[in-house]
Amino acid sequence: MTQEVGAFVPARTGGFICAMREGFYRYDPVSQAAAPIVEIETHLPGNRFNDGKCDAAGRFWAGTMDEKEEGPSGALYCLEADLGCRRVLTDVTISNGLAWSADNRTMYYIDSTTREVVAFDYDLGTGSLTAPRTAVRFGDDEGLPDGMAIDREGMLWIAIWGGGKVIRCNPATGARLQTVLVDASHVTSCAFGGERLDELYITTARQGLSERQLADEPHAGGVFRFKTATQGYATVPFGG
Structure with missing residues (x-):
């Protein structure tokens, strides 16, 4: 391609x-x-x-x-x-992360520049969105929310562009529950994998980094793996 x-x-x-x-x-x-x-x-x-x-x-x-x-x-x-x-x-x-609750009644969405994760009421039968509200809000000093995944406890794992981390958040309260530090500042997304779906695979980028920054971040652009205490979900394939 x-x-x-x-x-x-x-x-x-x-x-x-x-x-x-x-x-x-x-x-x-x-x-x-x-x-x-x-x-x-x-x-x-x-x-x-x-x-x-x-x-x-x-x-x-x-x-x-x-x-x-x-x-x-x-x-x-x-x-x-x-x-x-x-x-x-x-x-x-900047359209970014997507996730759905286990009962498929809530969809979470990130437009990075808003610094928010927005929750919508979701109708799985029609694919319609209603009742938007802020689930998680990030401060100006935290970096930009990027891609995300959801675990089986209903918590969101949110990649932070410019923050060098993934943050596990409670979308019901906005509370930060866990921080996973990554040896690269531009963290782009994450997804669960592994035999038990308890491994978080984290992607990063080199875009926008100077030569000096790249020297300080030799693993930028790489994929990282973090063993979690909870399980996530497998990727859903396209098609009815």
Whole structure:
């Protein structure tokens, strides 16, 4: 693939569904061919897709961002199992983390520049969002919330860009429960894996770091693993 990939998920029919710069694509890892599903925001060449994830019904939620991070020109999209696509949220600057509660009645979402995790009432049957409210708020000195995962106790694990850490938070109270320090300042996302889903895999980036910073952070851009005391959930594949 020649396009930049913002997010991708496995498809139940095989291969992957990718959110790429120009829209959603189906990708065959054997032939390495990417077939377009739907084009998105072709009138906004400065936008690109960023983070994405599937809900329990197999819908692929993915959001766009202003590549220069200068304004709210992005949006959050939902690709349905029948390949229909709809725009759900607008006025987004850096679309990032997504997570759902175990009962699928709450969806959590991050637009990084707001420094908030927003909770919505969620209808799994229709994929509709209502009643937005702040679940977790980050101060100006904490870095920006980026990607996130949720564990089986309903707690959110939130990657902090510019903060060198992942913070476990209670979305009901906003309380910080645990901090996992990472040997890289730009922490981008996290996901549970391992045989028991009790290993947190943490991604980081080198983007925006000077040569001196890179010398101080030789592992920037690497993937880290942290053994947790709780379990998470496996990735949901795309498709009904």
